[in-house]
Amino acid sequence: MTILADRPAAFDESPALEHAQAPSGFLKWVTSTDHKVIGKNYTVTAVIFFLLAGCMAMLIRAQLANPDSTLLSQHTYNEMFTMHGSLMIYLFVGPVAFGGLANYVVPLQIGAPDMAFPRLNALSYWLYLGGGSLMMMGFLTTGSAADFGWVAYAPLSNSINTPGAGPDLWIVALILTGFSAIFTGVNLVSTIYYLRAPGMTMFRMPIFTWNMLVTGILILIAFPVFTSALVMLWCDRHLGAHIFEVQGGGVPVLWQDLFWFFGHPEVYILALPFFGIVTDIIAVFSRKPIFGYRGMVFATISIAALSTSVWAHHMFTTGVVLLPFFSLMSYLIAVPTGIKFFNWIGTMWRGSVKFDTPMLFCIGFLGTFLVGGVTGILLASPPIDFATHDTYFVVAHFHSVVMALVMGAFAGFFYWYPKMTGRMLREGLGKATFWFMFIGTNVTFDPQYLLGLKGSPRRVAEYAASEGFTTLNRISSAGAVLLFISVAIFLVNLVVSWRVPIPAGDNPWDASSLEWATSSPPPHHNFLKIPPIRSQRPVWDQNHPEHRILEHAKPRFGGLLANAGGSTVLLEDLSADGDEGAEGPGSDDYGGTGGPVL
Amino acid sequence: MGKRGVKKLGRVAQFALLGAVALGLGGCSLPTFGGFRGATSQGQTEFKLWSWMTIAGVVVAVIVWGLILWAMVAYRRRDSNQIPKQFHGNLPVEILYTVIPLIIVGFIFFYTVVAENKVDALAPNPAVRITVTGFQWGWSFSYTDSSGKQLALVETAQRRPPLLAASPLSSQYPRFELPLGETTQITLVSNDVVHTFYVPAFNFGRQALPGVTNRFDFTPVETGVFVGHCATYCGLYHSEMLFSVAVVSPNSFHTWLNSHATSGGAP
Numbered sequence: 018m019t020i021l022a023d024r025p026a027a028f029d030e031s032p033a034l035e036h037a038q039a040p041s042g043f044l045k046w047v048t049s050t051d052h053k054v055i056g057k058n059y060t061v062t063a064v065i066f067f068l069l070a071g072c073m074a075m076l077i078r079a080q081l082a083n084p085d086s087t088l089l090s091q092h093t094y095n096e097m098f099t100m101h102g103s104l105m106i107y108l109f110v111g112p113v114a115f116g117g118l119a120n121y122v123v124p125l126q127i128g129a130p131d132m133a134f135p136r137l138n139a140l141s142y143w144l145y146l147g148g149g150s151l152m153m154m155g156f157l158t159t160g161s162a163a164d165f166g167w168v169a170y171a172p173l174s175n176s177i178n179t180p181g182a183g184p185d186l187w188i189v190a191l192i193l194t195g196f197s198a199i200f201t202g203v204n205l206v207s208t209i210y211y212l213r214a215p216g217m218t219m220f221r222m223p224i225f226t227w228n229m230l231v232t233g234i235l236i237l238i239a240f241p242v243f244t245s246a247l248v249m250l251w252c253d254r255h256l257g258a259h260i261f262e263v264q265g266g267g268v269p270v271l272w273q274d275l276f277w278f279f280g281h282p283e284v285y286i287l288a289l290p291f292f293g294i295v296t297d298i299i300a301v302f303s304r305k306p307i308f309g310y311r312g313m314v315f316a317t318i319s320i321a322a323l324s325t326s327v328w329a330h331h332m333f334t335t336g337v338v339l340l341p342f343f344s345l346m347s348y349l350i351a352v353p354t355g356i357k358f359f360n361w362i363g364t365m366w367r368g369s370v371k372f373d374t375p376m377l378f379c380i381g382f383l384g385t386f387l388v389g390g391v392t393g394i395l396l397a398s399p400p401i402d403f404a405t406h407d408t409y410f411v412v413a414h415f416h417s418v419v420m421a422l423v424m425g426a427f428a429g430f431f432y433w434y435p436k437m438t439g440r441m442l443r444e445g446l447g448k449a450t451f452w453f454m455f456i457g458t459n460v461t462f463d464p465q466y467l468l469g470l471k472g473s474p475r476r477v478a479e480y481a482a483s484e485g486f487t488t489l490n491r492i493s494s495a496g497a498v499l500l501f502i503s504v505a506i507f508l509v510n511l512v513v514s515w516r517v518p519i520p521a522g523d524n525p526w527d528a529s530s531l532e533w534a535t536s537s538p539p540p541h542h543n544f545l546k547i548p549p550i551r552s553q554r555p556v557w558d559q560n561h562p563e564h565r566i567l568e569h570a571k572p573r574f575g576g577l578l579a580n581a582g583g584s585t586v587l588l589e590d591l592s593a594d595g596d597e598g599a600e601g602p603g604s605d606d607y608g609g610t611g612g613p614v615l
Numbered sequence: 616m617g618k619r620g621v622k623k624l625g626r627v628a629q630f631a632l633l634g635a636v637a638l639g640l641g642g643c644s645l646p647t648f649g650g651f652r653g654a655t656s657q658g659q660t661e662f663k664l665w666s667w668m669t670i671a672g673v674v675v676a677v678i679v680w681g682l683i684l685w686a687m688v689a690y691r692r693r694d695s696n697q698i699p700k701q702f703h704g705n706l707p708v709e710i711l712y713t714v715i716p717l718i719i720v721g722f723i724f725f726y727t728v729v730a731e732n733k734v735d736a737l738a739p740n741p742a743v744r745i746t747v748t749g750f751q752w753g754w755s756f757s758y759t760d761s762s763g764k765q766l767a768l769v770e771t772a773q774r775r776p777p778l779l780a781a782s783p784l785s786s787q788y789p790r791f792e793l794p795l796g797e798t799t800q801i802t803l804v805s806n807d808v809v810h811t812f813y814v815p816a817f818n819f820g821r822q823a824l825p826g827v828t829n830r831f832d833f834t835p836v837e838t839g840v841f842v843g844h845c846a847t848y849c850g851l852y853h854s855e856m857l858f859s860v861a862v863v864s865p866n867s868f869h870t871w872l873n874s875h876a877t878s879g880g881a882p
Contacts, residue, residue: 166848173808263826306703335822336829341728348720359712365686369697383683391672398727400661400734404818407811407846470649472815474846477854483782567702
C-alpha cells in the first residue's frame with residue numbers, strides 16, 4: 018500500500034545515518050533548516066510576543082478601569098497601545114500562522130520532505146526574531162518605544178512629532194519582518210506548487226494548505242507595498258524626502274493609502290490560515306468530508322481578490338476616497354465569507370460531531386467571528402462609519418475578529434500539538450481554557466461596542482467620570498482578567514503535558530490529511546512511506562476504506578470529464594491496489610499528477 | 616436529502632422576516648441599539664440606516680447562530696462508532712446561500728448610497744460658515760462670511776492642557792454654537808497632524824487632514840450642548856483634545872456671535 022514501494026529500505030536507514038551527527042538543543046535551534054524546527058521556533062517566539070502584548074493589554078485595561086486614571090502617564094499609555102497592537106498584528110497573529118503552524122504543517126499535508134527553500138526559511142525566522150527583538154528594544158532607548166499607534170499615520174510619524182530611536186527601531190523592525198514575511202510567502206507558494214507528493218493534485222489538498230497558498234500570494238501582493246512605504250517613511254525621517262510632508266510638496270494621506278493597501282489584505286493574511294484550520298478541524302470532528310470543498314476554495318480566492326480593492330474603507334472619514342466603490346467591494350466580501358460559514362455548518366450537518374478542545378475552539382471561532390463579520394458589514398457603510406470611526410465600536414469590531422482568529426490559533430495548537438510533540442494536551446484544562454477565553458472575549462469586547470456608540474474615541478489615555486463610560490469600561494476590564502486566566506491555564510497545560518506526558522500516537526483525532534500518516538513527531542524528511550493519495554482524505558481512506566466520499570447523485574461536469582479521460586481514480590478506485598500510484602495517480606477530473614500542474 | 620434541508624431553511628427565513636416586520640411596524644420608533652438618534656438632520660439619516668441595517672444584521676446573526684447550535688445539538692456524536700453518510704455538498708443549497716447574500720448586499724448597498732448622498736450633500740448657501748482647524752492639541756472655530764472674512768473666533772486657550780481630563784463640557788475646552796434649524800457649513804483643516812472632528816450626538820466624524828480641505832453641513836434639529844472629541848490619535852495629549860457644541864435658537868445664536876465678534880468683524 019505504498020506508492021514508494023521500491024524505496025523504503027533506503028528511507029528506513031538513511032535518515033538515521035544522515036542525521037546521527039545532527040546537533041540538539043541550542044545548536045539545533047540556531048542552525049536547523051528543518052521546517053519542523055523552524056516552525057516550532059516561530060510558534061514559540063510568536064507565543065512569547067503574544068504573552069508580552071497580552072500583558073500590555075492588561076495594563077491598558079487597568080488604566081481604563083477608572084475614570085481620570087493616573088496609573089499610567091499619557092506617554093506610557095500611548096506606548097502601550099502602540100506596542101500592544103504592533104506585537105499582536107505584526108509579530109503574533111500573522112507569524113504564528115504563516116511562519117509557525119503553516120511552516121510546520123503544510124509540507125506534511127502535501128507529503129513533502131521540507132519547504133522548497135529551507136535556508137530561505139531559516140533566514141525568514143532570523144529576520145523575524147531580529148525584527149521583533151529590535152522593536153522591543155525601543156523600550157530601552159531614552160525616548161522609549163514607538164508611540165504613534167500601530168498604523169503610524171503620517172505626519173504624526175515624522176521626525177518632528179515623534180523623534181527618537183524608538184520609532185526608528187519600530188520602522189526598521191517592520192522592514193525586517195516585512196522581508197521575512199515576503200520570503201515565507203515565496204517559500205509557501207513554491208512549496209505548494211512544486212513539492213506535492215504524487216497523487217496530491219490541487220483539488221485534493223487540505224483546505225488549510227489551499228488557504229496557505231492563497232495567503233502566500235496575498236503576502237506577495239501586500240507586504241512589498243508596506244515594506245516600501247516604511248522605507249519611504251524612514252527616508253522622510255532621516256533624509257528629508259518629504260514624501261508624506263505637505264511642506265515639501267508631499268501628501269500625508271498617501272501614507273494612509275499605502276498602509277491600508279497593505280493593511281486590508283493583511284487582515285485576510287491573518288484570517289485565511291485560521292479559516293483553513295477551522296475548516297479541516299470541523300470536518301475531522303464531524304467525521305465527514307468538507308461540505309462544498311470547491312466552493313470553499315473559490316470563496317477563499319474571491320476573498321483574496323476582493324481584499325485588494327477594499328482598503329479605503331479604513332479611510333471613509335478622510336473625505337478623499339470614492340465612497341460607493343469601496344463600500345460595495347467591502348460588502349461583497351460578505352458573500353464568500355457567508356459561503357464559508359454555511360459550508361462550515363454544512364460540514365457538521367448530518368455528521369457525527371464530537372466536541373474535543375480543538376472543535377470547541379472552532380465553535381468559539383464561528384460564534385465570535387460572526388459578531389465581527391456583522392459589525393464589519395455595518396462599518397462598510399460610509400454613513401455608519403462616519404458615526405463610529407475611530408471609536409471603541411471599531412476597537413470592538415476588530416477584536417471580535419482577531420479574538421476569533423486567536424481561537425482558531427488555539428484550535429490549531431490543540432489539534433497539532435500531539436503531532437509536533439508526540440504528547441497530548443489535557444482535555445479538561447483545554448476546555449477550561451476555551452470557556453475562559455470564549456466568555457472573556459465577549460465580556461471584554463461586547464461592552465466596547467456600546468462604549469463606541471456612546472461616543473468614546475479609541476486611543477484615549479483617560480476619560481472624565483461625567484462621560485458615562487465608567488461602568489462599561491469596568492466590565493471590559495473584568496473580561497480581560499478572564500482572558501488572562503485562560504492563557505494562564507493554557508500555559509499550565511503545556512507544563513503538565515511536558516512533566517507527565519500522555520503519548521499521542523500517529524493519529525489521535527482519526528484525522529484525514531497526510532500529516533497524520535507519519536509518526537508524532539515526524540522523522541527527518543517527514544515520511545518513511547506515504548499512503549496512496551486518491552482523494553482529499555488519504556489517511557481516512559486508508560483507515561475507513563468502506564466509507565469513501567459519496568458522489569453527487571447526478572454526474573456533474575467533473576464526472577463527465579473523468580469518464581472521457583478513461584480514468585475515475587478519484588471516486589471509484591480507492592479500494593484498488595495502490596501500486597499504480599507509483600507511476601503517479603493518473604489524471605483525474607481536475608488534472609494534475611503531483612508535479613507543478615495547476 | 617436536499618429538499619428537506621431547503622424547506623427547513625425556508626421556514627427559518629420566513630420566521631426571521633416576520634420578526635423583522637414585527638419589529639419595524641410594532642414600535643413607533645426604530646430601536647437605537649445603543650446609538651444616538653442624531654441631533655442633526657444628517658445624523659438622523661445616518662441613524663435610520665444604522666437602525667435598519669442593525670436589525671438586518673441581528674436577524675442574519677440569529678439565523679446563523681441558530682443553525683450552528685442546531686447542527687451542534689442535532690448531530691452531536693451519540694455513539695463513538697457512528698460514521699455518518701460521507702456526502703460532500705448539496706448544489707441547490709450551495710447556490711441558495713450564494714445568491715441570497717448577493718441579493719441582501721444589493722439592498723443594503725442601494726440604501727447606503729441613498730443615505731450617504733444625503734449625509735454628504737452640501738447646501739449652496741449655508742446660513743453659517745465655520746472654518747474648523749485642528750492642531751496639537753486643540754481646536755479653533757472661525758466664523759466667516761461667504762467671502763471668507765472672519766466674523767468671530769473661538770479657540771482652545773491652553774495648548775498643553777492640565778494632566779487630568781475634565782468633562783468636554785468644562786470651561787477649559789472651547790465651545791462653539793450653532794443655530795437650530797439652519798444649515799451650517801464646516802470647512803475642516805489641520806495644520807500639523809491628522810485629527811478627527813467628531814461629535815458623537817451628530818453621528819458624524821471627519822478627518823482634519825493636513826493638505827486637504829474637507830467640507831460638510833450640519834442642520835441641527837434639537838437644542839442642547841453636545842460633547843466633541845478628537846477621534847484620530849494625534850500624539851501625547853490626544854485624549855484631551857476636547858470641545859463642545861451648543862445648539863441654540865437662531866436669535867440667541869446671533870447674540871452669542873456678536874459677543875464673540877473679532878475686532879472689525881461682525882457689524
